[in-house]
Amino acid sequence: MDYVYGPGRNHLFVPGPVNIPEPVIRAMNRNNEDYRSPAIPAMTKTLLEDVKMIFKTTTGTPFMIPTTGTGAWESALTNTLSPGDRIVSFLIGQFSLLWIDQQQRLNFNVDVVESEWGQGANLEILAEKLASDHTHTIKAICIVHNETATGVTNNLATVRKLLDHYRHPALLLVDGVSSICALDFRMDEWGVDVALTGSQKALSLPTGIGLVCASPKALEASKSAKSVRVFFDWNDYLKFYKLGTFWPYTPSVQLLYGLRAALDLIVEEGLDNVIARHSRLGKATRLAVEAWGLKNCTQKEEWYSDTVTAVLVPPYIDSTEIVRRAWKRYNLSLGLGLNKVAGKVFRIGHLGNLNELQLLGCLAGVEMILKDVGYPVKLGSGVAAACAYLQNTIPMIPSRI
Amino acid sequence: MDYVYGPGRNHLFVPGPVNIPEPVIRAMNRNNEDYRSPAIPAMTKTLLEDVKMIFKTTTGTPFMIPTTGTGAWESALTNTLSPGDRIVSFLIGQFSLLWIDQQQRLNFNVDVVESEWGQGANLEILAEKLASDHTHTIKAICIVHNETATGVTNNLATVRKLLDHYRHPALLLVDGVSSICALDFRMDEWGVDVALTGSQKALSLPTGIGLVCASPKALEASKSAKSVRVFFDWNDYLKFYKLGTFWPYTPSVQLLYGLRAALDLIVEEGLDNVIARHSRLGKATRLAVEAWGLKNCTQKEEWYSDTVTAVLVPPYIDSTEIVRRAWKRYNLSLGLGLNKVAGKVFRIGHLGNLNELQLLGCLAGVEMILKDVGYPVKLGSGVAAACAYLQNTIPMIPSRI
Amino acid sequence: MDYVYGPGRNHLFVPGPVNIPEPVIRAMNRNNEDYRSPAIPAMTKTLLEDVKMIFKTTTGTPFMIPTTGTGAWESALTNTLSPGDRIVSFLIGQFSLLWIDQQQRLNFNVDVVESEWGQGANLEILAEKLASDHTHTIKAICIVHNETATGVTNNLATVRKLLDHYRHPALLLVDGVSSICALDFRMDEWGVDVALTGSQKALSLPTGIGLVCASPKALEASKSAKSVRVFFDWNDYLKFYKLGTFWPYTPSVQLLYGLRAALDLIVEEGLDNVIARHSRLGKATRLAVEAWGLKNCTQKEEWYSDTVTAVLVPPYIDSTEIVRRAWKRYNLSLGLGLNKVAGKVFRIGHLGNLNELQLLGCLAGVEMILKDVGYPVKLGSGVAAACAYLQNTIPMIPSRI
Amino acid sequence: MDYVYGPGRNHLFVPGPVNIPEPVIRAMNRNNEDYRSPAIPAMTKTLLEDVKMIFKTTTGTPFMIPTTGTGAWESALTNTLSPGDRIVSFLIGQFSLLWIDQQQRLNFNVDVVESEWGQGANLEILAEKLASDHTHTIKAICIVHNETATGVTNNLATVRKLLDHYRHPALLLVDGVSSICALDFRMDEWGVDVALTGSQKALSLPTGIGLVCASPKALEASKSAKSVRVFFDWNDYLKFYKLGTFWPYTPSVQLLYGLRAALDLIVEEGLDNVIARHSRLGKATRLAVEAWGLKNCTQKEEWYSDTVTAVLVPPYIDSTEIVRRAWKRYNLSLGLGLNKVAGKVFRIGHLGNLNELQLLGCLAGVEMILKDVGYPVKLGSGVAAACAYLQNTIPMIPSRI
The missing domain is CATH 3.40.640.10 (Type I PLP-dependent aspartate aminotransferase-like (Major domain))
Known part of the structure; x- marks a missing residue:
């Protein structure tokens, strides 16, 4: 009926379609x-x-x-x-x-x-x-x-x-x-x-x-x-x-x-707050990538995207395998590398109605997958880097103050 | 929030979009x-x-x-x-x-x-x-x-x-x-x-x-x-x-x-049964129209449609008023006459996931509206004609026999 | 999956549970x-x-x-x-x-x-x-x-x-x-x-x-x-x-x-309007029952209920068969006669979030069922009686005026 | 309308009611x-x-x-x-x-x-x-x-x-x-x-x-x-x-x-797999608590619960503040300490339809909150400990192999 039911929620981190509130x-x-x-x-x-x-x-x-x-x-x-x-x-x-x-x-x-x-x-x-x-x-x-x-x-x-x-x-x-x-x-x-x-x-x-x-x-x-x-x-x-x-x-x-x-x-959230939230999620993701020792496909900071991060993998890893494994083992949906960067990058979409803890769950998942495919990541490193930034910057939810 | 809430269900009888099961x-x-x-x-x-x-x-x-x-x-x-x-x-x-x-x-x-x-x-x-x-x-x-x-x-x-x-x-x-x-x-x-x-x-x-x-x-x-x-x-x-x-x-x-x-x-219903159901609903509607003493916009039987019936109203009535009244008083959505037949016909859509009692509720509504706008309909006449036909032809619901 | 799917909406006229808006x-x-x-x-x-x-x-x-x-x-x-x-x-x-x-x-x-x-x-x-x-x-x-x-x-x-x-x-x-x-x-x-x-x-x-x-x-x-x-x-x-x-x-x-x-x-509707609507639906139902030549189980007008009508059937008819047939052939849910009145009455629930055309669809259905089970009803008679009353009394939907 | 909308999904980690698939x-x-x-x-x-x-x-x-x-x-x-x-x-x-x-x-x-x-x-x-x-x-x-x-x-x-x-x-x-x-x-x-x-x-x-x-x-x-x-x-x-x-x-x-x-x-998942999943989530949570340097309210391993972990906080912290902050800043719902342990423990519910990445998002959130309230947690430490265990134990999702 649903073809691919896995326990718990699917973690949807493709750069669209995104999570619907x-x-x-x-x-x-x-x-x-x-x-x-x-x-x-x-x-x-x-x-x-x-x-x-x-x-x-x-x-x-x-x-x-x-x-x-x-x-x-x-x-x-x-x-x-x-x-x-x-x-x-x-x-x-x-x-x-x-x-x-x-x-x-x-x-x-x-x-x-x-x-x-x-x-x-x-x-x-x-x-x-x-x-x-x-x-x-x-x-x-x-x-x-x-x-x-x-x-x-x-x-x-x-x-x-x-x-x-x-x-x-x-x-x-x-x-x-x-x-x-x-x-x-x-x-x-x-x-x-x-x-x-x-x-x-x-x-x-x-x-x-x-x-x-x-x-x-x-x-x-x-x-x-x-x-x-x-x-x-x-x-x-x-x-x-x-x-x-x-x-x-x-x-x-x-x-x-x-x-x-x-x-x-x-x-209700305020468009500027929405944009600030995306900026926060983008930065947190990039800090995690850096902590993992991986490179951003985006070559200069001036072009960094706050809605999607394309992560370059070492040549000995096929990024397609990362995406496949994310889905098959962790109920996590990541973006494939497309065309020229197929096999070379995987993508984390961090746009739309999303909050910090959702992203951190995704980042923790990516760490495990990186280890699965043979990349010597230090587990927890990316999450730690993201948390260090987020813990200082997440605002209170206005309606709950 | 919903703009136009009325008590009870909306009776959707435009010829599309139709009722979703x-x-x-x-x-x-x-x-x-x-x-x-x-x-x-x-x-x-x-x-x-x-x-x-x-x-x-x-x-x-x-x-x-x-x-x-x-x-x-x-x-x-x-x-x-x-x-x-x-x-x-x-x-x-x-x-x-x-x-x-x-x-x-x-x-x-x-x-x-x-x-x-x-x-x-x-x-x-x-x-x-x-x-x-x-x-x-x-x-x-x-x-x-x-x-x-x-x-x-x-x-x-x-x-x-x-x-x-x-x-x-x-x-x-x-x-x-x-x-x-x-x-x-x-x-x-x-x-x-x-x-x-x-x-x-x-x-x-x-x-x-x-x-x-x-x-x-x-x-x-x-x-x-x-x-x-x-x-x-x-x-x-x-x-x-x-x-x-x-x-x-x-x-x-x-x-x-x-x-x-x-x-x-x-x-589950069977495509041929779906088609037979539409045929039944179309015929029932036409029998009601006939009982009301009104004319079908369709000029010959060979062209009769089993999905929509365009009903001609007498010249002294504006069919737009019928559609307006249906919505404002009876929570019934009928189709307008368009272009050349604007004001002259209203349309009853009887297609999609629909059953006989839904149609009969609509037909009863149309009778009241016709009376509302000054047409001397005999209340119950269309429903009676439709029922006489339907009572002989409705099959048992297969999954319930 | 749904056990008893029938085409179109189920017509829910038991005196509870009732239709949810x-x-x-x-x-x-x-x-x-x-x-x-x-x-x-x-x-x-x-x-x-x-x-x-x-x-x-x-x-x-x-x-x-x-x-x-x-x-x-x-x-x-x-x-x-x-x-x-x-x-x-x-x-x-x-x-x-x-x-x-x-x-x-x-x-x-x-x-x-x-x-x-x-x-x-x-x-x-x-x-x-x-x-x-x-x-x-x-x-x-x-x-x-x-x-x-x-x-x-x-x-x-x-x-x-x-x-x-x-x-x-x-x-x-x-x-x-x-x-x-x-x-x-x-x-x-x-x-x-x-x-x-x-x-x-x-x-x-x-x-x-x-x-x-x-x-x-x-x-x-x-x-x-x-x-x-x-x-x-x-x-x-x-x-x-x-x-x-x-x-x-x-x-x-x-x-x-x-x-x-x-x-x-x-x-939004107004509690008094809700009550008035129930009064209208109750009266319309009783007029239909009368037109069918059947008796209300309720013996005096002072006790008439505007939320449920128990209809007495002639001794040669089993009211249980009416309810069974309603469900099996018309996707209509009626109330059984219970205990002392089992087999003798069937019940039409007309309470909750319901409007007039829904009721009229139900009444038309009941007419066909009565005929199915051998009661010599004049098809359309109940609907006609109900419509004659309703057409004079239904108010405009306030949010749509 | 929803009283407390926050961007993204609510992270529901009270020990009931739990997430509905x-x-x-x-x-x-x-x-x-x-x-x-x-x-x-x-x-x-x-x-x-x-x-x-x-x-x-x-x-x-x-x-x-x-x-x-x-x-x-x-x-x-x-x-x-x-x-x-x-x-x-x-x-x-x-x-x-x-x-x-x-x-x-x-x-x-x-x-x-x-x-x-x-x-x-x-x-x-x-x-x-x-x-x-x-x-x-x-x-x-x-x-x-x-x-x-x-x-x-x-x-x-x-x-x-x-x-x-x-x-x-x-x-x-x-x-x-x-x-x-x-x-x-x-x-x-x-x-x-x-x-x-x-x-x-x-x-x-x-x-x-x-x-x-x-x-x-x-x-x-x-x-x-x-x-x-x-x-x-x-x-x-x-x-x-x-x-x-x-x-x-x-x-x-x-x-x-x-x-x-x-x-x-x-x-579909298999009851034994459901139980194994809870065992995995319980163990992962306890490993995180240990990595944070905090104590489990449960005094001996033989009593450890795989559905809820009550975490003891140091005396200088009010666990109620942790729960309040979780909700106000992170859209995370944690369980309060009740009665004798009010103020002394907070609870992480990890039961029901839940997967590992959801839990890891929660654990990352708890780390930030601990820091918020003045506990000197090493950010990422709990997630790292949990991941090290989970990465070795999570099975493939059977329907996706």
Whole structure:
């Protein structure tokens, strides 16, 4: 029935889908409803308003599309660009690779800026490209805020600064799939034109909503963008927004109620506290990795990700075996190394609705697995390092003071 | 919190989303899971196998795409056709209209065959077109099996007969959104090339899976189809089917477990019994409508739909008021009249996981509402007519004999 | 897995356990919690306060005991009486019979006042007994407010009047299992000393909480009551109430959260509206029974119950067969005739979180079953009679106006 | 709404109520049902059969009473004993104290054998009492298998040996509340006459079922036992067992379905594996305590409990502050020290549906809290000690090999 029952709770530490809070599971535990009744539009209105908060935008227009992150990518691109448009895109890991693959298949002229996996986007090359693009042939910059495959966070503020410095009108399209609602992300302040995430990431819902937010400039661009689109067309949404019924086709009411509950929890905790919690969990994880004597796949501190840590294993160990063993023996779900780093890294996702003791259980598990596969870890070392940091920094739970 | 709580259960009689059985709600009541663990592929494999049953195909290849019916349409079209391709499409109501709109926006050359709303697809015109298309310019026939807006079921067997008669190689693409798993649908026997439905219809799940099934001929066509597609591309799925991991991007594990439970229930009841139950509910509804002295929007018996009944109201009544009142006073959700029949019809959806007494409660409600809005119905008349039929035809519940 | 799955929802019309509203099911869908954390006492405090509302008392002290109605009975008796105490108790049906059986086994001196099943408590005999009891040998009057087996509601106001008239100090112990939160019940106004109900009745929760409310006089009596008791002892509760931890032993936190949600729904609907709804459903059911040409087991209108209707069947029909058939063919759960009225009556429970269309579905089902078993009912007749009344009386759902 | 939401999952490590497995939460997520339909008796029959497994009995008769552990105690005593009967009872901690209090209030003649808290039952004194009781005035031995307040497991095999050695016919009544389904418990082999537990303990359900199992000798004793009882009377159950309807009053169908799911999980894991898992978790916890330099409240290894560890804190620390802090800062629920050991111990419950990584998260949390309150713990030390043991002993999850 459940295929893989193991005693106790599964420890879910893949970088998405992530743990769903109990109140959200409860909110979604319901029969279907007529989405054309007055109730669903009334709730949708509050959702659209509150979703802006997690993008940190007041001027953006959000779309909650029944799709995945891949669909959200497609929505961002096809609504703002025309076939043949030149775009600059950064290849720094598996997910940026997949997005670039999509960009190429959608017939854009993709100017790929590649970095070694483990490094961030090469913004010097971006600077050069912008500097030399006097005729503004570059229509958009596409960048993942956080590359989930390598645990690299790019510096979006710098991207904006470069665009401003060169007074370049290119659109800034940001994949925030593993960042938004977990890392510091500022749509308005950084002049992001399209930002997107998926419900199963830091929002801590099931898969099923691709959240896409468009700046006024992006909306304007959508009027002339010639890419073929129907399901992903913002225009259909905008038409129904005006009508006040909001939905061009059937949404999942369960996910809408779930999103309502998820946003309520974020408001209760405070978005800045949510981000601080991710920062704490990220730092604790890195301290453990260091204590184990292992290397972070991320090559420089400036790119360290607070939502996922990709851990490099010694050459004599196959990281796939670590992930397999985690699941088979410890009921622990870790992320595989993907593509170029397959076998070389395993990943600890520490995003979404998660607390410190959950992470420490995971870290203790990783220590045992490392020993299982022949790495001479000192048991307890990573947990000790993480605890030393956490014990000084965990705040009281506000509602319990 | 729930926006619109009313005492007792909501009576959900829109033609989708429909009532979810309790065992399915239970199956989906769960935390997220790593979809790359061995468990999800193992379950996915059983789903793909069992989904074929509801399409009545052994040779088809199913895709369970995280999308809605609109997305399933787009998947069917873009994977099999190229821009500019001539397709024959039947306009008989709002949903066929929307599909045609999509076909046009996807740049196909749509040969629209229009019928009066309330009539089925004009197959005589199809015959003429096929007869005269010696060079096989028609690449596909697009037809909704059941037009949800008017309660009209088209005769797919005849479509197939015509294609065979004229030895025409056009693909047969069928929207089975409000038919598959409720009406008699035979993908292999009728030579359907792409059939599709949505999880929130007769499968009785939440919205979120667009089920698309492709014949070998459709798969072959997909190799040369030039329509731009990424998210909806079958090829990505096929690649992962071969790898045995099945998912090119993140599915909703909740919906997968829900689909597993839904299919198990269908197997337990027996697909033919499910279809017979829909036939019974459809007939009972039509008998009630007749007893009320009202007309079915569907103009001929051959087109009567067993999943939705569109009821014509007298000119002095606004059907919108009936739907509004149903919700505000009786906690009953009925379907609005759409577009051309707005204000003129209201719709009773009787598909999905539903039994006779649920329907009779709805019919009793409709009688009171009709009286509310000034129609001189004889209270009890529709229920009496439906009961007279049902009391003779309801079978024992097999598991309880 | 579910033993008896039938398509569609089960129509639950036994007079308890009753349908649980979706928001309550959701509220209980949760892991265990430490009941000694500050959270549970904080919630318990609100529950004890709000539970008084459903008893209509401001001076009573409620106890929420992890037990059933039978346990609540035992709690009421053993906390207020001593072995050998004379009590007057009314035997009018199966549940008063069971309570009397308990009273006797607990060694009270039970003065049974029997009525024909279908009649209410014989208050004339009570008057006589009170009139002649100059030495106040009667320590308590035990009476069911609503006898669930026969659908008879006793007149508690008259009982109080008699006690006052004869200035008799006997305690008034009331079984409100199938009345409280559904019928007009006024603990303070009617001078009820102990009132009790079970969570699975009109409160619309699962079984598991026996709610007992004690007047100051009952609490006083508990100080000298010599009946042996530990689990049911109010004193243990009172000790923990003072400590502010509230629970002498482990409660079900799921039921506490469920009760919180149930009370919130009652507040939202308004207790008087809840009672009015039950009155409407009771009347509608009786009109249907009359239209079918059948007799109510309840012999006089003054005793008609708005929570359960016991329907007498003609001698040539076995009512057990009606109940069996309801379940086997229609997925409808009706109440059996019990003990003296076994085979002679079937019962329609119309209490708890229920609305009119649910009832009408049930009534339509009963009509078909009556025909199944050979009773010459005119199909639709009962529904018509009920609808004629309901269509004039159902109010708008306040939150939807 | 949830009163005390904290980010991430609550870490529930009180020695009951314990964590409920997701499949069990799902199984209970349902509407009420008519418990007199054929479905509930059919399921009840399987439950009664399978419940024997967790008691390790083939000759016992189980009762699933809608009550708590306190009610189960009362049921065990009142069904087998008469007021004034002499019973030997061991006082070794708060829960044996409460049981003795109940025994005294039920008017038994309780011969209390007291031990220091932290020690097991003094079986030498039992031997003396049995040796000198030539006239068999002792009617029952009452003993807790596992004292939850101090983490002491008594040796039941020795109790049986003594009874056999002295050929003493006293009944052996065992409180297995925090042992059965977690520790090695053998009803038949050890000649236990009444064994009992509560659903919220190792069975990992919500509170609400008191499971009591009676040997043939205990059933025989119940025929002459004169203690007053109604709600807790086995005889009412036996009457309904014979009728095949099983329930003298309304059970919670949610708990029955939950128990079904819980038993299925135990069968899947294997009861011996469940017990081995508890042994592993108990040992790991004790190793951590030792590494922290703290003492176990349990004074000798022979009494070590594998379901709960009571940890003694240094005199300068208030253990209550540890529990408070755990909850307020770490979302961790620990057990308080009770009565004599209040302020002196805190308790880690490690029973029920729990796995190693969950425990390690808890242990890491305890380390931080110890530091918070001024105890000079070496962070990571306890986790390291536990991991060193666990890494060698955790088996593969059978369903995942």
